[in-house]
Amino acid sequence: MVQKRKGTVAKAKPEVPAEPKRRGRPRAYEPDVALGQVLAVFRRDGYAATSLDDLSAVTGMNRPSLYGAFGDKRALYIKSYQRYREDYTAPMVDIFKADIDIRERLRRFFEVALDIYLSGEQPRGCFTVMTVASDAIADPEIRALVHQGFADVDDAFGWCFRTAVKRGELPAATDIAVLSQMASATLYSLAVRARAGVPRTELQAIANGAVSILCRAVA
Amino acid sequence: MVQKRKGTVAKAKPEVPAEPKRRGRPRAYEPDVALGQVLAVFRRDGYAATSLDDLSAVTGMNRPSLYGAFGDKRALYIKSYQRYREDYTAPMVDIFKADIDIRERLRRFFEVALDIYLSGEQPRGCFTVMTVASDAIADPEIRALVHQGFADVDDAFGWCFRTAVKRGELPAATDIAVLSQMASATLYSLAVRARAGVPRTELQAIANGAVSILCRAVA
DNA sequence: TCTTTTTTGTACCATTTCGCATTAAATCCC
DNA sequence: GGGATTTAATGCGAAATGGTACAAAAAAGA
Structure with missing residues:
Protein backbone atom coordinates (compact mmCIF):
# COMPACT_ATOMS: atom_id res chain seq x y z
CA MET A 1 0.00 0.00 0.00
CA VAL A 2 1.55 3.25 -1.13
CA GLN A 3 -0.91 6.00 -0.14
CA LYS A 4 0.65 9.42 -0.53
CA ARG A 5 -0.70 12.16 1.77
CA LYS A 6 -4.34 12.08 2.80
CA GLY A 7 -6.21 15.21 1.88
CA THR A 8 -4.37 17.37 4.40
CA VAL A 9 -2.50 20.09 2.51
CA ALA A 10 -3.64 19.15 -0.93
CA LYS A 11 -3.94 22.61 -2.40
CA ALA A 12 -0.42 23.85 -1.94
CA LYS A 13 1.45 20.90 -3.37
CA PRO A 14 0.48 19.45 -6.76
CA GLU A 15 3.27 16.81 -6.57
CA VAL A 16 2.56 14.98 -9.77
CA PRO A 17 1.40 17.33 -12.59
CA ALA A 18 -2.12 15.97 -12.77
CA GLU A 19 -3.90 14.03 -10.08
CA PRO A 20 -7.56 15.01 -10.64
CA LYS A 21 -8.92 13.14 -7.64
CA ARG A 22 -10.15 10.03 -9.40
CA ARG A 23 -13.62 8.81 -8.73
CA GLY A 24 -13.82 5.06 -8.08
CA ARG A 25 -11.69 2.50 -6.36
CA PRO A 26 -8.06 3.58 -6.28
CA ARG A 27 -5.47 1.66 -8.25
CA ALA A 28 -3.41 -0.78 -6.27
CA TYR A 29 -0.41 -0.22 -8.51
CA GLU A 30 1.64 2.59 -9.97
CA PRO A 31 1.36 2.44 -13.76
CA ASP A 32 4.92 3.68 -14.23
CA VAL A 33 6.31 1.13 -11.84
CA ALA A 34 4.30 -1.67 -13.41
CA LEU A 35 5.45 -0.74 -16.90
CA GLY A 36 9.03 -0.76 -15.69
CA GLN A 37 8.56 -4.27 -14.36
CA VAL A 38 6.93 -5.35 -17.60
CA LEU A 39 9.86 -3.92 -19.52
CA ALA A 40 12.28 -5.88 -17.38
CA VAL A 41 10.59 -9.16 -18.22
CA PHE A 42 10.36 -8.38 -21.93
CA ARG A 43 14.03 -7.51 -21.91
CA ARG A 44 14.87 -10.77 -20.23
CA ASP A 45 12.74 -13.20 -22.22
CA GLY A 46 11.79 -11.43 -25.43
CA TYR A 47 8.35 -10.93 -26.89
CA ALA A 48 7.21 -14.44 -27.70
CA ALA A 49 8.56 -16.13 -24.59
CA THR A 50 6.82 -13.69 -22.29
CA SER A 51 3.29 -14.59 -21.25
CA LEU A 52 0.68 -12.35 -19.73
CA ASP A 53 0.89 -14.52 -16.66
CA ASP A 54 4.57 -13.66 -16.35
CA LEU A 55 3.72 -9.99 -16.55
CA SER A 56 0.85 -10.44 -14.13
CA ALA A 57 3.20 -12.12 -11.67
CA VAL A 58 5.95 -9.52 -11.88
CA THR A 59 3.61 -6.55 -11.57
CA GLY A 60 1.32 -8.09 -8.98
CA MET A 61 -1.58 -7.04 -11.19
CA ASN A 62 -3.96 -9.71 -12.32
CA ARG A 63 -4.50 -10.14 -16.00
CA PRO A 64 -7.72 -8.16 -16.37
CA SER A 65 -6.14 -5.18 -14.62
CA LEU A 66 -3.11 -5.45 -16.85
CA TYR A 67 -5.35 -5.60 -19.82
CA GLY A 68 -7.41 -2.66 -18.71
CA ALA A 69 -4.40 -0.53 -17.92
CA PHE A 70 -2.22 -1.15 -20.95
CA GLY A 71 -4.16 -3.23 -23.49
CA ASP A 72 -3.10 -6.55 -24.94
CA LYS A 73 0.34 -8.05 -25.13
CA ARG A 74 1.29 -6.19 -28.27
CA ALA A 75 0.28 -2.82 -26.78
CA LEU A 76 2.23 -3.67 -23.66
CA TYR A 77 5.28 -4.42 -25.73
CA ILE A 78 5.05 -1.19 -27.66
CA LYS A 79 4.61 0.82 -24.46
CA SER A 80 7.58 -1.02 -22.98
CA TYR A 81 9.67 -0.16 -25.99
CA GLN A 82 8.76 3.51 -25.72
CA ARG A 83 9.51 3.43 -22.04
CA TYR A 84 12.90 1.87 -22.78
CA ARG A 85 13.74 4.62 -25.19
CA GLU A 86 12.64 7.31 -22.75
CA ASP A 87 14.58 5.80 -19.88
CA TYR A 88 17.84 5.94 -21.72
CA THR A 89 17.69 9.20 -23.61
CA ALA A 90 18.38 11.27 -20.49
CA PRO A 91 21.87 9.88 -19.77
CA MET A 92 22.69 10.19 -23.45
CA VAL A 93 21.65 13.83 -23.52
CA ASP A 94 24.10 14.52 -20.69
CA ILE A 95 26.88 13.29 -22.92
CA PHE A 96 25.83 15.69 -25.64
CA LYS A 97 25.83 18.64 -23.31
CA ALA A 98 29.30 17.95 -21.97
CA ASP A 99 32.19 20.01 -23.33
CA ILE A 100 34.48 17.12 -24.22
CA ASP A 101 36.37 15.90 -27.25
CA ILE A 102 35.16 13.19 -29.59
CA ARG A 103 37.17 10.39 -28.00
CA GLU A 104 35.85 11.11 -24.54
CA ARG A 105 32.35 11.58 -25.89
CA LEU A 106 32.36 8.21 -27.63
CA ARG A 107 33.93 6.58 -24.63
CA ARG A 108 31.13 7.84 -22.39
CA PHE A 109 28.55 6.89 -24.97
CA PHE A 110 29.69 3.28 -25.02
CA GLU A 111 30.05 3.26 -21.27
CA VAL A 112 26.40 4.25 -20.79
CA ALA A 113 25.40 1.71 -23.39
CA LEU A 114 27.18 -1.01 -21.46
CA ASP A 115 25.41 0.06 -18.30
CA ILE A 116 22.14 -0.47 -20.12
CA TYR A 117 23.09 -3.72 -21.79
CA LEU A 118 24.54 -5.24 -18.65
CA SER A 119 21.81 -4.09 -16.28
CA GLY A 120 20.18 -6.70 -14.10
CA GLU A 121 21.74 -9.84 -12.76
CA GLN A 122 21.72 -11.38 -16.22
CA PRO A 123 22.89 -9.15 -19.07
CA ARG A 124 19.91 -7.96 -21.07
CA GLY A 125 21.33 -6.47 -24.25
CA CYS A 126 19.46 -3.95 -26.35
CA PHE A 127 15.69 -3.91 -26.64
CA THR A 128 15.89 -2.80 -30.25
CA VAL A 129 18.08 -5.73 -31.22
CA MET A 130 15.83 -8.12 -29.33
CA THR A 131 12.82 -6.74 -31.11
CA VAL A 132 14.42 -7.06 -34.52
CA ALA A 133 15.47 -10.61 -33.80
CA SER A 134 11.96 -11.63 -32.75
CA ASP A 135 8.84 -12.28 -34.74
CA ALA A 136 7.58 -8.91 -33.53
CA ILE A 137 9.56 -7.33 -36.36
CA ALA A 138 6.83 -8.55 -38.72
CA ASP A 139 4.54 -5.93 -37.19
CA PRO A 140 4.66 -2.71 -39.23
CA GLU A 141 4.16 -0.40 -36.27
CA ILE A 142 6.90 -2.09 -34.28
CA ARG A 143 9.15 -2.08 -37.32
CA ALA A 144 8.61 1.66 -37.63
CA LEU A 145 9.70 2.12 -34.01
CA VAL A 146 12.83 0.12 -34.71
CA HIS A 147 13.66 2.18 -37.77
CA GLN A 148 13.24 5.30 -35.71
CA GLY A 149 15.61 3.78 -33.18
CA PHE A 150 18.22 3.15 -35.86
CA ALA A 151 17.91 6.68 -37.15
CA ASP A 152 18.13 8.23 -33.69
CA VAL A 153 21.32 6.37 -32.86
CA ASP A 154 22.89 7.17 -36.23
CA ASP A 155 21.92 10.80 -35.79
CA ALA A 156 23.32 10.92 -32.29
CA PHE A 157 26.68 9.67 -33.48
CA GLY A 158 26.41 11.95 -36.48
CA TRP A 159 26.09 14.91 -34.17
CA CYS A 160 29.16 13.76 -32.26
CA PHE A 161 31.35 13.50 -35.35
CA ARG A 162 30.02 16.70 -36.86
CA THR A 163 30.81 18.54 -33.66
CA ALA A 164 34.26 16.99 -33.61
CA VAL A 165 34.92 18.28 -37.11
CA LYS A 166 33.75 21.74 -36.09
CA ARG A 167 36.04 21.64 -33.10
CA GLY A 168 38.92 20.69 -35.33
CA GLU A 169 39.37 17.26 -33.76
CA LEU A 170 38.72 15.51 -37.04
CA PRO A 171 39.58 16.61 -40.58
CA ALA A 172 36.94 18.42 -42.59
CA ALA A 173 36.88 15.62 -45.15
CA THR A 174 35.63 13.15 -42.56
CA ASP A 175 32.84 10.94 -43.85
CA ILE A 176 30.43 11.50 -41.02
CA ALA A 177 27.74 9.12 -42.25
CA VAL A 178 30.15 6.21 -42.50
CA LEU A 179 31.71 6.82 -39.11
CA SER A 180 28.27 7.13 -37.54
CA GLN A 181 27.15 3.82 -38.95
CA MET A 182 30.36 2.20 -37.77
CA ALA A 183 29.78 3.58 -34.31
CA SER A 184 26.22 2.27 -34.40
CA ALA A 185 27.54 -1.08 -35.52
CA THR A 186 29.87 -1.11 -32.53
CA LEU A 187 26.87 -0.45 -30.33
CA TYR A 188 24.88 -3.37 -31.72
CA SER A 189 27.90 -5.58 -31.48
CA LEU A 190 28.30 -4.66 -27.82
CA ALA A 191 24.63 -5.35 -27.25
CA VAL A 192 24.82 -8.78 -28.83
CA ARG A 193 28.00 -9.82 -27.10
CA VAL A 218 43.44 9.80 -42.00
CA ALA A 219 46.60 9.53 -44.05
CA MET B 1 8.33 -40.58 -52.58
CA VAL B 2 11.98 -40.31 -53.39
CA GLN B 3 13.27 -43.89 -53.81
CA LYS B 4 16.79 -43.97 -55.20
CA ARG B 5 17.83 -47.09 -57.19
CA LYS B 6 16.36 -50.46 -56.28
CA GLY B 7 18.90 -53.16 -55.58
CA THR B 8 20.11 -53.40 -59.20
CA VAL B 9 23.81 -52.54 -59.29
CA ALA B 10 24.21 -51.81 -55.65
CA LYS B 11 27.76 -53.02 -55.23
CA ALA B 12 29.51 -50.75 -57.70
CA LYS B 13 28.05 -47.40 -56.63
CA PRO B 14 27.85 -46.47 -52.97
CA GLU B 15 26.27 -43.07 -53.80
CA VAL B 16 25.70 -41.91 -50.26
CA PRO B 17 28.49 -43.09 -47.91
CA ALA B 18 26.29 -45.35 -45.84
CA GLU B 19 22.89 -46.71 -46.73
CA PRO B 20 22.89 -50.07 -44.96
CA LYS B 21 19.52 -51.21 -46.30
CA ARG B 22 17.43 -50.25 -43.33
CA ARG B 23 15.12 -52.79 -41.87
CA GLY B 24 11.67 -51.43 -41.13
CA ARG B 25 9.28 -49.07 -42.82
CA PRO B 26 11.16 -46.53 -44.91
CA ARG B 27 11.16 -42.90 -43.92
CA ALA B 28 8.76 -40.68 -45.79
CA TYR B 29 11.12 -37.71 -45.50
CA GLU B 30 14.73 -36.79 -46.06
CA PRO B 31 16.25 -35.78 -42.71
CA ASP B 32 18.51 -33.19 -44.34
CA VAL B 33 15.64 -31.63 -46.22
CA ALA B 34 13.44 -31.59 -43.15
CA LEU B 35 16.12 -29.97 -41.04
CA GLY B 36 16.54 -27.32 -43.67
CA GLN B 37 12.84 -26.57 -43.51
CA VAL B 38 12.96 -26.48 -39.74
CA LEU B 39 15.86 -24.05 -39.91
CA ALA B 40 13.90 -21.79 -42.21
CA VAL B 41 11.03 -21.51 -39.75
CA PHE B 42 13.32 -20.94 -36.77
CA ARG B 43 15.07 -18.21 -38.73
CA ARG B 44 11.77 -16.57 -39.53
CA ASP B 45 10.05 -16.70 -36.15
CA GLY B 46 12.74 -17.34 -33.57
CA TYR B 47 12.87 -20.02 -30.92
CA ALA B 48 9.94 -19.20 -28.69
CA ALA B 49 7.50 -18.21 -31.41
CA THR B 50 8.01 -21.44 -33.30
CA SER B 51 5.73 -24.28 -32.28
CA LEU B 52 6.21 -27.95 -32.98
CA ASP B 53 3.03 -27.74 -35.02
CA ASP B 54 4.70 -25.14 -37.23
CA LEU B 55 7.65 -27.44 -37.74
CA SER B 56 5.36 -30.38 -38.32
CA ALA B 57 3.50 -28.42 -40.95
CA VAL B 58 6.56 -27.21 -42.83
CA THR B 59 8.27 -30.58 -42.91
CA GLY B 60 5.17 -32.61 -43.56
CA MET B 61 6.26 -34.84 -40.69
CA ASN B 62 3.87 -35.34 -37.83
CA ARG B 63 5.04 -34.47 -34.36
CA PRO B 64 6.00 -37.95 -33.18
CA SER B 65 8.15 -38.46 -36.28
CA LEU B 66 9.77 -35.12 -35.72
CA TYR B 67 10.41 -36.04 -32.16
CA GLY B 68 11.81 -39.44 -33.06
CA ALA B 69 14.09 -38.05 -35.73
CA PHE B 70 15.56 -35.03 -34.01
CA GLY B 71 14.45 -35.00 -30.38
CA ASP B 72 12.58 -32.25 -28.61
CA LYS B 73 12.30 -28.62 -29.57
CA ARG B 74 15.55 -27.64 -27.97
CA ALA B 75 17.46 -30.40 -29.75
CA LEU B 76 15.84 -29.35 -32.99
CA TYR B 77 16.98 -25.82 -32.45
CA ILE B 78 20.54 -26.83 -31.70
CA LYS B 79 20.66 -29.05 -34.77
CA SER B 80 19.24 -26.21 -36.84
CA TYR B 81 21.91 -23.90 -35.55
CA GLN B 82 24.65 -26.35 -36.45
CA ARG B 83 23.11 -26.80 -39.84
CA TYR B 84 23.07 -23.05 -40.33
CA ARG B 85 26.74 -22.80 -39.51
CA GLU B 86 27.59 -25.67 -41.86
CA ASP B 87 25.54 -24.25 -44.69
CA TYR B 88 27.40 -21.00 -44.71
CA THR B 89 30.98 -21.98 -44.03
CA ALA B 90 31.50 -23.26 -47.57
CA PRO B 91 30.97 -19.94 -49.38
CA MET B 92 33.14 -18.25 -46.77
CA VAL B 93 35.97 -20.71 -47.33
CA ASP B 94 35.93 -19.82 -51.02
CA ILE B 95 36.68 -16.24 -50.07
CA PHE B 96 39.65 -17.35 -48.02
CA LYS B 97 41.09 -19.36 -50.86
CA ALA B 98 40.85 -16.55 -53.40
CA ASP B 99 44.02 -14.62 -54.20
CA ILE B 100 42.63 -11.12 -53.66
CA ASP B 101 43.50 -8.07 -51.61
CA ILE B 102 41.95 -7.18 -48.28
CA ARG B 103 39.42 -4.74 -49.70
CA GLU B 104 38.07 -7.23 -52.18
CA ARG B 105 38.11 -9.98 -49.60
CA LEU B 106 36.07 -7.96 -47.13
CA ARG B 107 33.76 -6.83 -49.88
CA ARG B 108 33.00 -10.42 -50.83
CA PHE B 109 32.67 -11.39 -47.20
CA PHE B 110 29.97 -8.83 -46.59
CA GLU B 111 28.33 -9.67 -49.88
CA VAL B 112 27.93 -13.31 -48.92
CA ALA B 113 26.69 -12.25 -45.51
CA LEU B 114 24.01 -10.11 -47.11
CA ASP B 115 22.97 -13.06 -49.26
CA ILE B 116 22.44 -15.02 -46.08
CA TYR B 117 20.74 -12.27 -44.14
CA LEU B 118 18.41 -11.34 -46.97
CA SER B 119 17.54 -14.88 -48.04
CA GLY B 120 13.88 -15.76 -48.31
CA GLU B 121 11.06 -13.47 -49.22
CA GLN B 122 11.34 -11.75 -45.88
CA PRO B 123 14.84 -10.87 -44.69
CA ARG B 124 15.92 -13.29 -41.99
CA GLY B 125 19.03 -11.79 -40.46
CA CYS B 126 21.59 -13.84 -38.60
CA PHE B 127 20.73 -16.96 -36.64
CA THR B 128 23.37 -16.19 -34.05
CA VAL B 129 21.95 -12.75 -33.36
CA MET B 130 18.44 -14.17 -33.18
CA THR B 131 19.59 -16.80 -30.73
CA VAL B 132 21.33 -14.26 -28.53
CA ALA B 133 18.28 -12.03 -28.52
CA SER B 134 15.96 -14.84 -27.49
CA ASP B 135 15.46 -16.60 -24.20
CA ALA B 136 17.41 -19.51 -25.66
CA ILE B 137 20.59 -17.68 -24.67
CA ALA B 138 19.89 -18.72 -21.08
CA ASP B 139 20.76 -22.27 -22.09
CA PRO B 140 24.46 -22.97 -21.41
CA GLU B 141 24.92 -25.32 -24.35
CA ILE B 142 23.35 -22.87 -26.77
CA ARG B 143 25.36 -20.05 -25.28
CA ALA B 144 28.51 -22.06 -25.90
CA LEU B 145 27.55 -22.44 -29.55
CA VAL B 146 27.05 -18.70 -29.80
CA HIS B 147 30.41 -17.97 -28.27
CA GLN B 148 31.99 -20.35 -30.73
CA GLY B 149 30.21 -18.46 -33.47
CA PHE B 150 31.63 -15.15 -32.25
CA ALA B 151 35.11 -16.58 -32.09
CA ASP B 152 34.90 -18.12 -35.53
CA VAL B 153 33.84 -14.87 -37.14
CA ASP B 154 36.47 -12.87 -35.28
CA ASP B 155 39.08 -15.42 -36.30
CA ALA B 156 37.99 -15.36 -39.92
CA PHE B 157 38.39 -11.60 -40.08
CA GLY B 158 41.62 -11.91 -38.14
CA TRP B 159 42.99 -14.20 -40.81
CA CYS B 160 41.99 -11.70 -43.47
CA PHE B 161 43.78 -8.80 -41.81
CA ARG B 162 46.82 -10.87 -40.92
CA THR B 163 47.12 -11.98 -44.50
CA ALA B 164 46.74 -8.39 -45.66
CA VAL B 165 49.64 -7.35 -43.42
CA LYS B 166 51.76 -10.18 -44.79
CA ARG B 167 50.94 -9.10 -48.30
CA GLY B 168 51.97 -5.57 -47.50
CA GLU B 169 48.48 -4.14 -47.97
CA LEU B 170 48.33 -2.93 -44.41
CA PRO B 171 51.13 -1.63 -42.16
CA ALA B 172 52.84 -4.06 -39.82
CA ALA B 173 51.63 -2.09 -36.80
CA THR B 174 48.00 -2.83 -37.65
CA ASP B 175 45.94 -3.84 -34.62
CA ILE B 176 44.44 -6.98 -36.07
CA ALA B 177 42.25 -7.81 -33.08
CA VAL B 178 40.56 -4.42 -33.10
CA LEU B 179 39.98 -4.41 -36.83
CA SER B 180 38.54 -7.92 -36.65
CA GLN B 181 36.09 -6.97 -33.96
CA MET B 182 35.07 -3.91 -35.93
CA ALA B 183 34.48 -6.05 -38.98
CA SER B 184 32.43 -8.46 -36.86
CA ALA B 185 30.47 -5.52 -35.52
CA THR B 186 29.73 -4.46 -39.07
CA LEU B 187 28.45 -7.94 -39.73
CA TYR B 188 26.07 -7.90 -36.77
CA SER B 189 24.92 -4.45 -37.71
CA LEU B 190 24.14 -5.63 -41.22
CA ALA B 191 22.28 -8.60 -39.80
CA VAL B 192 20.15 -6.45 -37.53
CA ARG B 193 19.35 -3.83 -40.13
CA VAL B 218 47.09 5.10 -40.71
CA ALA B 219 48.68 8.53 -40.42
C1' DT C 1 3.75 -66.62 -45.21
C1' DC C 2 5.02 -65.08 -40.85
C1' DT C 3 7.90 -62.56 -37.75
C1' DT C 4 10.68 -58.60 -36.75
C1' DT C 5 11.76 -53.96 -37.23
C1' DT C 6 11.07 -49.25 -38.09
C1' DT C 7 8.22 -45.52 -39.16
C1' DT C 8 3.70 -43.35 -39.69
C1' DG C 9 -0.64 -41.49 -38.18
C1' DT C 10 -4.24 -40.82 -34.87
C1' DA C 11 -5.53 -39.75 -30.59
C1' DC C 12 -4.87 -38.28 -26.14
C1' DC C 13 -3.22 -35.74 -21.86
C1' DA C 14 -1.75 -32.09 -18.92
C1' DT C 15 -0.52 -27.54 -19.06
C1' DT C 16 -0.31 -22.99 -20.69
C1' DT C 17 -2.15 -19.12 -22.92
C1' DC C 18 -5.13 -15.30 -24.15
C1' DG C 19 -9.11 -13.07 -23.56
C1' DC C 20 -13.38 -11.83 -21.32
C1' DA C 21 -17.54 -12.02 -18.29
C1' DT C 22 -18.94 -11.44 -13.83
C1' DT C 23 -18.75 -10.40 -9.13
C1' DA C 24 -16.68 -8.11 -5.15
C1' DA C 25 -14.34 -4.13 -3.23
C1' DA C 26 -13.10 0.66 -2.48
C1' DT C 27 -13.61 5.33 -3.19
C1' DC C 28 -16.19 9.84 -4.50
C1' DC C 29 -20.39 12.67 -4.92
C1' DC C 30 -24.84 13.79 -3.33
C1' DG D 1 -25.94 6.79 4.41
C1' DG D 2 -26.95 5.65 -0.65
C1' DG D 3 -25.92 5.56 -5.41
C1' DA D 4 -22.35 6.12 -8.95
C1' DT D 5 -17.94 4.94 -10.56
C1' DT D 6 -13.73 2.80 -11.04
C1' DT D 7 -10.80 -0.91 -10.04
C1' DA D 8 -9.64 -5.65 -8.14
C1' DA D 9 -10.30 -10.47 -8.11
C1' DT D 10 -12.16 -14.80 -9.40
C1' DG D 11 -12.97 -17.82 -12.72
C1' DC D 12 -14.63 -19.53 -17.16
C1' DG D 13 -13.77 -21.14 -21.90
C1' DA D 14 -11.72 -21.97 -26.16
C1' DA D 15 -7.53 -22.65 -28.36
C1' DA D 16 -2.71 -23.79 -28.55
C1' DT D 17 1.28 -26.19 -26.88
C1' DG D 18 4.76 -29.85 -25.79
C1' DG D 19 4.98 -34.38 -25.30
C1' DT D 20 3.59 -39.32 -25.54
C1' DA D 21 0.92 -43.84 -26.05
C1' DC D 22 -0.69 -46.94 -29.19
C1' DA D 23 -2.18 -49.10 -33.21
C1' DA D 24 -1.66 -49.40 -38.28
C1' DA D 25 1.52 -49.58 -42.20
C1' DA D 26 5.54 -50.80 -44.84
C1' DA D 27 9.62 -52.78 -45.46
C1' DA D 28 13.45 -56.75 -44.62
C1' DG D 29 14.59 -61.39 -43.19
C1' DA D 30 13.59 -66.19 -42.23
Missing part, protein backbone atom coordinates in the same frame (compact mmCIF):
# COMPACT_ATOMS: atom_id res chain seq x y z
CA ALA A 194 26.84 -8.42 -23.78
CA ARG A 195 23.67 -10.46 -23.83
CA ALA A 196 25.65 -13.54 -24.74
CA GLY A 197 27.60 -13.13 -21.52
CA VAL A 198 30.85 -11.58 -22.69
CA PRO A 199 32.39 -9.89 -19.62
CA ARG A 200 32.42 -6.14 -19.32
CA THR A 201 36.18 -5.75 -19.48
CA GLU A 202 36.21 -7.46 -22.84
CA LEU A 203 33.38 -5.28 -24.07
CA GLN A 204 35.20 -2.17 -22.90
CA ALA A 205 38.25 -3.28 -24.84
CA ILE A 206 36.11 -3.56 -27.97
CA ALA A 207 34.66 -0.12 -27.34
CA ASN A 208 38.10 1.39 -26.79
CA GLY A 209 39.39 -0.21 -29.95
CA ALA A 210 36.45 1.16 -31.88
CA VAL A 211 37.08 4.65 -30.56
CA SER A 212 40.72 4.51 -31.63
CA ILE A 213 39.80 3.37 -35.13
CA LEU A 214 36.95 5.82 -35.56
CA CYS A 215 38.97 8.80 -34.35
CA ARG A 216 42.35 8.14 -35.88
CA ALA A 217 43.62 10.70 -38.34
CA ALA B 194 18.70 -6.43 -42.79
CA ARG B 195 16.13 -8.20 -40.67
CA ALA B 196 14.50 -4.88 -39.88
CA GLY B 197 13.90 -4.38 -43.58
CA VAL B 198 16.64 -1.97 -44.58
CA PRO B 199 17.09 -2.35 -48.35
CA ARG B 200 20.13 -4.09 -49.76
CA THR B 201 21.58 -1.04 -51.47
CA GLU B 202 21.69 0.77 -48.17
CA LEU B 203 23.30 -2.22 -46.49
CA GLN B 204 25.89 -2.40 -49.24
CA ALA B 205 26.70 1.24 -48.68
CA ILE B 206 27.30 0.52 -45.02
CA ALA B 207 29.51 -2.42 -45.92
CA ASN B 208 31.50 -0.34 -48.40
CA GLY B 209 31.94 2.42 -45.86
CA ALA B 210 33.17 -0.09 -43.32
CA VAL B 211 35.69 -1.49 -45.78
CA SER B 212 37.07 1.96 -46.48
CA ILE B 213 37.46 2.73 -42.79
CA LEU B 214 38.94 -0.64 -41.89
CA CYS B 215 41.46 -0.59 -44.73
CA ARG B 216 42.54 3.03 -44.80
CA ALA B 217 46.20 3.68 -44.10
